[in-house]
Amino acid sequence: MTALSLSTTSAATSAAISDVPSDSPSAAPPTPGTVAAQVLRHGVRNLAHSRWLLGYALFFLLVTDALLRFGGGGGRALLSLVNVVLFVIPLVGLVFGTTYLHDTREFTELLLAQPVGRGALFAGLYLGLALPLALAFVVGVGLPFAWHGVGAAGELVTLGVLAGCGAALTGIFVALAFLIAVRSEDKVRGLGLAVGVWLALALLYDGLVLLGVALFADHPVERPVLGLMLANPIDLARVLLLLRFDSGALMGYTGAVFTRFFDGTLGAALAAGALAVWLAVPVALGARAFRTKDF
Amino acid sequence: MIEIRSLTKRFGPVDVLRGVDLTIRPGRVTAVVGPNGAGKTTLIKAILGLARPDGGAILLDGAPVVGDGAPRGDAAVAYRARIGYMPQIARFPEQLSARALFAFVAELRGAGAGARDDELLERFDLAAHLDKPLRALSGGTRQKINAVLAFRFRPALLVLDEPTAGLDPLSSAILKDKVSAERAAGRTFILTSHVMSELEELADDVAFLVEGRVAFAGSREQLQTLTGQARLERAIAHLMLRAPIRGAGAEAAA
Numbered sequence: 001m002t003a004l005s006l007s008t009t010s011a012a013t014s015a016a017i018s019d020v021p022s023d024s025p026s027a028a029p030p031t032p033g034t035v036a037a038q039v040l041r042h043g044v045r046n047l048a049h050s051r052w053l054l055g056y057a058l059f060f061l062l063v064t065d066a067l068l069r070f071g072g073g074g075g076r077a078l079l080s081l082v083n084v085v086l087f088v089i090p091l092v093g094l095v096f097g098t099t100y101l102h103d104t105r106e107f108t109e110l111l112l113a114q115p116v117g118r119g120a121l122f123a124g125l126y127l128g129l130a131l132p133l134a135l136a137f138v139v140g141v142g143l144p145f146a147w148h149g150v151g152a153a154g155e156l157v158t159l160g161v162l163a164g165c166g167a168a169l170t171g172i173f174v175a176l177a178f179l180i181a182v183r184s185e186d187k188v189r190g191l192g193l194a195v196g197v198w199l200a201l202a203l204l205y206d207g208l209v210l211l212g213v214a215l216f217a218d219h220p221v222e223r224p225v226l227g228l229m230l231a232n233p234i235d236l237a238r239v240l241l242l243l244r245f246d247s248g249a250l251m252g253y254t255g256a257v258f259t260r261f262f263d264g265t266l267g268a269a270l271a272a273g274a275l276a277v278w279l280a281v282p283v284a285l286g287a288r289a290f291r292t293k294d295f
Numbered sequence: 296m297i298e299i300r301s302l303t304k305r306f307g308p309v310d311v312l313r314g315v316d317l318t319i320r321p322g323r324v325t326a327v328v329g330p331n332g333a334g335k336t337t338l339i340k341a342i343l344g345l346a347r348p349d350g351g352a353i354l355l356d357g358a359p360v361v362g363d364g365a366p367r368g369d370a371a372v373a374y375r376a377r378i379g380y381m382p383q384i385a386r387f388p389e390q391l392s393a394r395a396l397f398a399f400v401a402e403l404r405g406a407g408a409g410a411r412d413d414e415l416l417e418r419f420d421l422a423a424h425l426d427k428p429l430r431a432l433s434g435g436t437r438q439k440i441n442a443v444l445a446f447r448f449r450p451a452l453l454v455l456d457e458p459t460a461g462l463d464p465l466s467s468a469i470l471k472d473k474v475s476a477e478r479a480a481g482r483t484f485i486l487t488s489h490v491m492s493e494l495e496e497l498a499d500d501v502a503f504l505v506e507g508r509v510a511f512a513g514s515r516e517q518l519q520t521l522t523g524q525a526r527l528e529r530a531i532a533h534l535m536l537r538a539p540i541r542g543a544g545a546e547a548a549a
Contacts, residue, residue, distance in 0.1 A: 016356040017296060017321045018377055018451045020481040029373055030405040038402045042388075049390040106386035113343045113380040113454075114403045115372045294306070295345040 032120035039111070039121055043128020053136050056092060060140025068148045075245075078158050081141065082241045085162065086234055089169045090202055093133060094194040097177025100129060102187040109295045122178075122290045126283065130174040134167040141166070158244045165237040168275050172233050173198075175282035182289040205232050225257050233278040240271045296321045297342070297452070297483075302351035302362065304337055304507075311337045312348065313507035319500070324474065324484040326494045328531055329504035335487050338504065339454055342485070343380055344372065355452075376404055379450035383457040385441035389430035393421065393440045396429070397447060406448050415443045418469045435461055442470055452483045459493055471496055491528035498527065503534050510534065 030038070047053050063084055067077035101108075111121060141163065150156050177194060184190035209228050213221050229235045297319040304312040311334045319325045327335050340346035342353055344361060352362035359365045360374040387396060416422070419439045424432055429440070438461045445453055455474070459467040474484060474497055488494055494501075501518050503511040511518065511534055515527060524530040 017483045018356055019321070020449075020451050029376065030403065032369060034405075035403060038399065042399055046388045046390055104388065106382065106384055107388055109345055110380065110382060110387075111403065112345055113375060113378065113382075114400060115375040115405070116403050117369055117372050292347065294304075294347055295340065 029115055032117050032123075035116045035120040036123040036127070039116075039124025040128045040131070043125060044132055047129070047132040052096065053132055056096075056133070057136035057140040059088070060137055061143055064141050065144040065148075068144050075155060075158075078155065078162060079245055081162065082238070085137075085141075085166050085169075086238055086241075087202055089137065089166055090173045090234060091198050093130075093170050093173030094177050094180070094198050095191065096133070097129060097174045098181045098190045098194040099187070101125075101178060101181035102190060105295075112295060118291045119287060122287045126175065126178060126286065130171050133174060134170040137166045137170060138163045154244075158241075161241060161244055165240055165275075168279055169233060169237055171279050172275075172282060175279070175286050178286035179282055179289055182286065182293055201232055201234050205235065222257050229257070230274045233275060236271045236275045236278065240268055240275070243268055243271075296356065297485075298354040299338070299342075300352045300354070300363075302338070302341060302353065303349045304334075304341065304346060305349055306337075311507055312341070312351075314351070315504070315507070315509055317502050317509050317512055319483065319485060319502075321483045322478065322481045323499040324478055324486055324497050325500040325502055326498035327485060327487050327502050327504065328494070329510075330535060332506075333504040334507045335504055336456070339456060339485065339487065343378065343454060344375060376406075376448075377451045379445040379448065379453045381441055381445035381453070381455045381458055383460060385434075385437045387429045387437065387440075389428060391429055392426050393429060393432075393443075394425045396440070397444065400444060401448070404448055410449070412446045412449050413443070415439070415446055415469070415473055418473075419443065419466060435463060435466065438462055439466060442473075446473065446477070450482075452485070453477070454485045456487050457489065458486070459488070459490060467493075491531070494531075495527045501527070501531070503531070 064077070064081060067080050071077040071080055108121070108125070112118065142159075145159055150159065176197060180190050180193050180197070184193060209225060213225060229239065297317075299315050299317040299319075302312050302315040303310070315334070315338060317338075327338060329335055337346055341348050341361060348362050350362070352359050352364055354360065355374050355377070358374075360371075365371060366373075391399075419442075421436070421439060421443065424436060424440075429437055432440070442458065445455065453474075458470055458474075462470060471493065474486075478484060478497075478499075484497075486494070486497060498515060500514050501511065502509055511521070513521075515530075518527070518530045518534075519525060522530040522533040524533050
């Protein structure tokens with residue numbers, strides 16, 4: 001209505017902003033699914049050229065190949081791999097994820113100025129980072145097994161569990177990286193926070209649990225410890241993997257307790273379920289932070 | 296036209312926008328000016344939907360698009376198909392070529408096979424650079440790509456943030472000619488710039504922000520009458536000196 005009144009006062013100008021030849025509004029707007037898929041495809045293509053991603057895949061390739069060559073047998077190679085995977089995947093997911101998001105911030109702003117929803121953009125950006133990282137890991141570990149050959153059928157299952165756990169950890173820690181990057185304006189602070197989270201979950205956690213157990217040695221601590229284990233995705237993945245090896249001593253304290261409480265199948269299902277929750281929560285929190293952020 | 300009504304935005308303890316009321320008239324170039332920290336960037340980002348206002352609303356051709364009364368969900372973003380944005384800093388994914396960038400944005404906008412505006416592409420003579428990775432291009436060339444992208448889908452409203460920063464004088468003149476031509480064709484522009492000669496050449500209307508409020512909004516003629524200064528640079532300097540005494544300008548403009 002105001003546009004109408006204006007047209008009488010300024011005859012030289014058009015009444016409404018949209019009264020100009022323009023092709024965009026007439027075309028059908030893309031659905032959120034299409035937008036997410038486009039952004040995902042763009043992310044994958046962008047990372048496909050990244051030397052970092054190539055280096056990441058090569059790292060797993062070389063480590064796996066060396067373990068298979070000199071580590072004596074596929075089973076033992078897998079066991080050694082587990083520890084590498086549990087340290088490296090969270091670290092790379094957090095550090096690479098935080099850096100990548102800070103570096104692409106201006107471009108994200110440009111994309112947000114297009115008619116795309118934030119939820120769809122988040123989904124595309126998240127999957128566009130998490131999927132290539134997970135794929136680089138799976139290919140890097142899988143190829144050496146392909147050319148050296150997998151021993152028993154059980155080993156193949158273990159390899160599958162390793163790939164699944166690695167992919168889940170990638171998803172979890174890339175989501176945490178998104179959460180950190182969206183919340184922190186400053187790149188260095190974001191990076192510091194990312195390394196801090198890694199140190200806490202990958203290194204300090206089990207040590208602190210052990211300390212607590214030592215302090216409360218006279219009390220029944222097994223149930224609280226079980227709860228603590230469910231609260232750390234790296235511990236969960238460790239238990240899931242080492243349940244396949246019958247070597248509770250290698251599981252850290254929480255893992256050892258876990259195997260005493262649950263037999264293989266129930267324990268594995270419980271740990272996998274907890275891992276799925278761990279994947280869903282940071283993704284949901286990251287999406288919410290991204291939706292409400294001021295760019 | 297664009298109506299901005301009582302727009303407020305707070306970043307932590309800082310009130311960046313304290314109730315901005317502004318009407319941007321169609322088919323004209325509105326320059327948003329003001330001292331550093333006046334809220335220019337936040338206002339532009341609110342129009343683009345990048346920053347979320349705490350209160351107030353933005354209406355595009357009578358329909359709320361941001362803030363109070365704006366649609367939610369998927370419908371909330373549709374209005375941006377009518378906007379072309381040229382950010383101040385052009386940072387693109389480095390592996391990407393300009394051609395791939397254009398295709399990507401076209402897909403995101405759902406832009407049909409309709410006519411593209413590639414006049415700037417030709418006048419900037421960018422054809423030879425279209426397939427190179429953007430990282431291999433100079434900062435100025437990337438800024439030209441940035442400008443091409445803003446005009447390419449023939450948006451009704453163009454938001455240009457310091458558009459000639461980083462451009463050489465010839466390219467800068469080409470871009471200014473383009474703005475004038477598209478304005479004559481009926482397109483609406485919102486422009487920020489620290490280059491006074493550029494505003495002198497392009498601006499029809501001036502919105503002067505101080506400390507998160509509109510201290511003056513009106514045509515250049517009104518600004519001249521108010522300040523007694525013929526040149527825009529002098530007039531704006533005059534406003535900046537008088538800035539602490541607010542209100543008079545806004546009333547004169549209304």
